[in-house]
Amino acid sequence: MVKKISMIVFLLFIINLSSAIAGKKEAMKMMENIHWLGHDTFKIVGEKVIYTDPFKIRKRDVADIILITHEHYDHCSPEDVKKIQGTNTTIVTTPDCAGKLSGNVKTVKPGDKLTVEGIDIEAVPSYNTNKKFHTKDKNWVGYIFTVKGQKIYLAGDTDYIPEMKTFNVDIALLPVSGTYVMTAEEAVRAALDIKPEIAVPMHYNSIVGTENDAEKFAEGLKGKVEVRILKEE
Ligand SMILES: [Zn+2]
Numbered sequence: 283m284v285k286k287i288s289m290i291v292f293l294l295f296i297i298n299l300s301s302a303i304a305g306k307k308e309a310m311k312m313m314e315n316i317h318w319l320g321h322d323t324f325k326i327v328g329e330k331v332i333y334t335d336p337f338k339i340r341k342r343d344v345a346d347i348i349l350i351t352h353e354h355y356d357h358c359s360p361e362d363v364k365k366i367q368g369t370n371t372t373i374v375t376t377p378d379c380a381g382k383l384s385g386n387v388k389t390v391k392p393g394d395k396l397t398v399e400g401i402d403i404e405a406v407p408s409y410n411t412n413k414k415f416h417t418k419d420k421n422w423v424g425y426i427f428t429v430k431g432q433k434i435y436l437a438g439d440t441d442y443i444p445e446m447k448t449f450n451v452d453i454a455l456l457p458v459s460g461t462y463v464m465t466a467e468e469a470v471r472a473a474l475d476i477k478p479e480i481a482v483p484m485h486y487n488s489i490v491g492t493e494n495d496a497e498k499f500a501e502g503l504k505g506k507v508e509v510r511i512l513k514e515e
Pocket residue numbers: 352354357415416439462
């Protein structure tokens with residue numbers, strides 16, 4: 283009997299382990315489709331072409347979906363949106379940013395869920411706790427969206443917030459620069475709570491923050507959460 287139970291426990295352990303490995307593999311594969319264009323700007327290619335917070339766009343392109351987290355100029359930039367907006371592009375953003383844009387724009391607040399061209403998108407809270415640039419009452423957002431079965435979390439300009447504990451994501455794109463957002467150390471705590479398969483530092487090398495912050499972030503998560511520092515494309 284004891285033997286039988288230990289065999290079952292062992293089998294469960296193996297099943298768990300192999301699904302964990304499979305999960306990591308999927309996330310690693312997805313990383314090939316995630317291009318960092320600097321700051322909080324990513325181009326993610328899956329079923330659709332998704333851009334996040336387009337800023338300092340160098341190459342013209344046509345996005346299917348543009349996700350914008352809040353109205354600050356380095357996230358909500360009408361001139362950069364124009365460079366990637368086509369007639370069929372859907373923009374998802376907060377009302378204060380939507381006011382600066384035209385075309386097919388959907389507005390969101392934290393907690394909203396929507397599906398755009400088959401892509402599931404959830405707007406999640408994103409705010410400062412120890413500074414006043416992004417107060418909670420602004421209702422600015424981060425996004426959790428699903429691409430090829432992988433849940434990707436774009437944090438926006440946020441500090442480490444308690445809601446992060448409830449996020450279930452595969453890939454987390456987290457700010458690390460400090461000043462307007464969480465520091466690398468705080469981002470480490472955030473990643474430990476979120477437990478993604480892969481964490482990617484962002485929000486450095488543009489307005490504030492340097493590669494040092496990204497490295498500090500990777501160092502703090504060594505052996506705990508896999509970190510990918512992306513090359514700016
Ligand atoms: Zn901001």
